[in-house]
């Protein structure tokens with residue numbers, strides 16, 4: 660059941676090709692979402708479903724939401740705003756965790772991702788950060804030793820990855836970080852351990868074990884509307900929020916503001 664209060668609701672976000680779909684497929688141990696390598700995003704639309712969290716078996720159902728990779732050079736802005744509308748509708752019953760997915764081999768936090776996070780902060784309020792989990796993929800077992808130095812640098816309390824995010828967004832706490840591999844997950848003890856860490860990180864952001872989901876006035880207002888009125892309300896909200904994120908307007912790649920005006 661999609662709106663079951665006991666479901667974990669997990670939305671993955673991040674740049675193109677970082678392993679978002681693979682991570683969800685690993686969790687449910689099923690090749691549900693298409694994954695692979697391509698010039699553009701493999702995932703083209705929002706996909707969601709409810710399954711058992713299988714890696715490892717945690718005895719809970721999970722409503723997973725897959726998203727197309729963010730990619731600055733994709734300037735199909737009208738489609739992008741439509742996707743955002745679909746995305747927020749999917750999430751409007753509450754979210755356990757927003758999972759930001761990075762590839763350990765490319766940990767650059769690009770401007771587009773940063774701007775999207777700013778937009779989310781405007782739309783959802785700064786409390787959404789309390790439900791963020793940061794995942795690094797491609798930490799394969801046979802690479803682990805070689806990647807230890809990268810992991811140390813990323814977790815450094817003074818100038819590591821989360822510290823930078825904290826400074827940018829003035830966060831008072833550290834979003835949890837998880838390092839995992841989506842390679843050969845079926846019989847791998849290593850994969851089980853990585854994904855247990857992911858589950859624990861998700862559980863830790865479900866508000867102190869009370870399993871509460873993130874919600875906000877805006878989500879509640881979305882649910883008070885239906886059909887076209889609901890879509891328009893979301894588009895208008897994105898438009899107002901985008902105006903207050905100057906970088907989105909300046910850098911443009913066809914600013915969300917302009918896009919909304921043609922819808």
Ligand SMILES: Nc1nc2c(ncn2[C@@H]2O[C@H](COP(=O)(O)OP(=O)(O)OP(=O)(O)O)[C@@H](O)[C@H]2O)c(=O)[nH]1
Nearest residue numbers: 676677678679680681694695700701702728797841
């Ligand atoms: N070795 C290794 N390969 C991975 C890992 N995670 C993902 N991949 C591979 O990376 C490629 C991209 O993975 P996807 O899951 O399609 O990435 P995505 O973020 O969903 O991509 P888009 O939908 O295009 O944005 C695929 O070939 C995956 O098999 C990992 O942990 N280790």
Ligand SMILES: [Mg+2]
Nearest residue numbers: 679680701702
């Ligand atoms: Mg994908």
